[in-house]
Amino acid sequence: MSLIIKSLGKLKDTLTGRSRDHVIQFENTHAVIHRDVESPLKNLKQKAREAGFDLAIASSFRDYNSQLNIWNLKSLGKRPVLDSAGNPLSVPSMKPEELVFAILRWSALPGCSRHHWGTEIDVFDRNSLPKDYQVQLIPKEAAPGGIFARFNDWLDTNISGEGFFRPYSKDKGGVSPEWWHLSYAPVSQRYFEQFDLSLCQNVIKDSAIELKDTVLQCLPDIYSRFISNISLPDTRSV
Ligand SMILES: [Zn+2]
Numbered sequence: 001m002s003l004i005i006k007s008l009g010k011l012k013d014t015l016t017g018r019s020r021d022h023v024i025q026f027e028n029t030h031a032v033i034h035r036d037v038e039s040p041l042k043n044l045k046q047k048a049r050e051a052g053f054d055l056a057i058a059s060s061f062r063d064y065n066s067q068l069n070i071w072n073l074k075s076l077g078k079r080p081v082l083d084s085a086g087n088p089l090s091v092p093s094m095k096p097e098e099l100v101f102a103i104l105r106w107s108a109l110p111g112c113s114r115h116h117w118g119t120e121i122d123v124f125d126r127n128s129l130p131k132d133y134q135v136q137l138i139p140k141e142a143a144p145g146g147i148f149a150r151f152n153d154w155l156d157t158n159i160s161g162e163g164f165f166r167p168y169s170k171d172k173g174g175v176s177p178e179w180w181h182l183s184y185a186p187v188s189q190r191y192f193e194q195f196d197l198s199l200c201q202n203v204i205k206d207s208a209i210e211l212k213d214t215v216l217q218c219l220p221d222i223y224s225r226f227i228s229n230i231s232l233p234d235t236r237s238v
Pocket of ligand 1: 059115120121122178
């Protein structure tokens with residue numbers, strides 16, 4: 001019995017970014033990923049290389065504290081908060097609820113980010129970079145004529161073969177579409193099924209998060225719009 005409680009507690013820590021037991025460093029890079037993602041990611045990189053791309057990772061595992069830091073800096077107006085088109089908003093003139101939903105378009109609540117799982121990576125193609133270009137990870141980079149348009153097309157047809165999918169492929173009224181965000185379905189779908197509103201509530205209640213009262217008030221709405229309504233993987237990837 002106590003073993004079950006212990007392993008449940010451990011799973012909750014994994015799901016909410018309070019544990020690093022499930023992650024490893026990927027191939028001497030700065031990327032940190034779930035240990036089960038290492039081999040499929042190597043395969044995906046190899047396939048990309050054969051097609052002329054250098055699949056690079058801009059962001060991978062992020063723990064609870066880093067996500068809390070991002071959230072709090074945005075809430076305090078110390079880091080830009082962007083509208084859906086990617087333009088900066090004026091934080092001081094926004095009502096708390098407005099600000100919460102604006103931040104959520106691009107950043108997850110601490111404890112509720114899929115990046116805590118180690119199964120999520122934000123990718124780009126290093127071979128397509130113009131000289132001195134700063135990667136932004138914005139929609140227009142992958143739109144027709146954009147620097148990652150060809151890479152994006154390649155991702156469309158190749159990620160599912162290695163078990164990856166895009167949870168934010170479409171605008172479903174929650175998180176903005178993120179062509180660069182890949183998820184390893186065999187593990188992330190398991191985690192997704194374990195994640196629920198009460199886990200979210202417990203994390204936020206304990207959190208030193210800015211805008212806490214507003215977040216707690218809106219949490220059921222946040223959960224259904226930004227956490228549970230992802231684009232699901234097709235059956236080939238799971
Ligand atoms: Zn991401």
